[in-house]
Amino acid sequence: MKRQALIGAGLVALLLLASLPALAQSPAGMKLYVFTSGSLGGFPKGALQIGGQGNIDWAPVSFYVIMHPKGNVMFDTGNNDKTITDPDGWWGPLAKGFGLKMTQNDAMAAQLAKIGLKTSDIKYVAVGHMHLDHGGNVSQFPNATFIVQNDEMKAAWWPDVGYSIYYIPGDFADSKKYNMIRLDGDLDLFGDKSIEFRRAPGHTPGSQFAVVRLPKTGTVVLTSDVVYLKESLEKNLIPPIPGTWSPGAMYDSYQKLRLVRDGERASIFYGHDPEVFKATKQAPAYYE
Ligand SMILES: [Zn+2]
Numbered sequence: 111m112k113r114q115a116l117i118g119a120g121l122v123a124l125l126l127l128a129s130l131p132a133l134a135q136s137p138a139g140m141k142l143y144v145f146t147s148g149s150l151g152g153f154p155k156g157a158l159q160i161g162g163q164g165n166i167d168w169a170p171v172s173f174y175v176i177m178h179p180k181g182n183v184m185f186d187t188g189n190n191d192k193t194i195t196d197p198d199g200w201w202g203p204l205a206k207g208f209g210l211k212m213t214q215n216d217a218m219a220a221q222l223a224k225i226g227l228k229t230s231d232i233k234y235v236a237v238g239h240m241h242l243d244h245g246g247n248v249s250q251f252p253n254a255t256f257i258v259q260n261d262e263m264k265a266a267w268w269p270d271v272g273y274s275i276y277y278i279p280g281d282f283a284d285s286k287k288y289n290m291i292r293l294d295g296d297l298d299l300f301g302d303k304s305i306e307f308r309r310a311p312g313h314t315p316g317s318q319f320a321v322v323r324l325p326k327t328g329t330v331v332l333t334s335d336v337v338y339l340k341e342s343l344e345k346n347l348i349p350p351i352p353g354t355w356s357p358g359a360m361y362d363s364y365q366k367l368r369l370v371r372d373g374e375r376a377s378i379f380y381g382h383d384p385e386v387f388k389a390t391k392q393a394p395a396y397y398e
């Protein structure tokens with residue numbers, strides 16, 4: 111028994127050592143800022159989760175800035191600033207359908223000013239996918255390098271029948287001019303494991319989530335819409351069409367998320383979960 115206990119302790123020590131480098135390589139000074147691009151609300155929960163009952167009264171439209179010594183990174187970009195003055199014109203019936211609320215304080219420049227940045231200070235813009243509440247402001251970063259899954263750009267430009275409603279061509283009309291990294295898989299952005307993008311299709315053909323390993327906080331997963339709600343991940347519930355493009359791929363992507371969550375004891379920040387969002391520190395507060 112004693113020998114087994116020793117072997118067990120040895121294995122635990124080895125595992126702990128194996129898990130250290132990921133954190134140790136994350137540079138000091140790295141910070142994660144959490145924002146919401148206005149809000150949604152007053153729509154049926156069933157739009158986010160098959161069988162969901164009642165209404166969602168308020169939901170965030172999350173996006174993030176990560177400060178890293180090698181450059182500032184944005185993950186998702188919120189709703190197009192044009193929805194501040196013309197929500198119905200830009201979003202059509204979805205603006206009222208999802209209870210979109212945007213004010214001048216939600217404009218991208220005003221949001222970045224909270225943390226002392228301008229749009230030109232963002233070096234990389236990655237999106238979880240190109241839907242209107244995530245790719246809305248990509249055109250505001252013409253000098254950044256844009257990071258997206260290749261088949262997500264194809265889906266945005268030429269959506270499958272029945273899946274076009276959440277893509278607004280005006281959001282990315284100038285995308286041919288972007289300096290673009292088109293992924294077909296995962297990317298370790300700076301080669302230090304501090305920021306990784308993981309391909310996770312299902313919600314859309316080219317969805318991805320971000321894994322951010324912070325020096326003090328540890329691992330945080332930014333889901334975009336790979337999963338909408340904490341409850342959906344815990345109960346394995348997916349959205350109805352058009353919120354699910356491929357059910358099988360979506361379940362696989364949920365599992366991919368759980369492996370990071372459980373393997374690294376990661377926190378998960380969801381794209382639209384009201385309770386999880388309210389419990390997070392919001393910019394200008396930050397995680398380090
Ligand atoms: Zn969304």
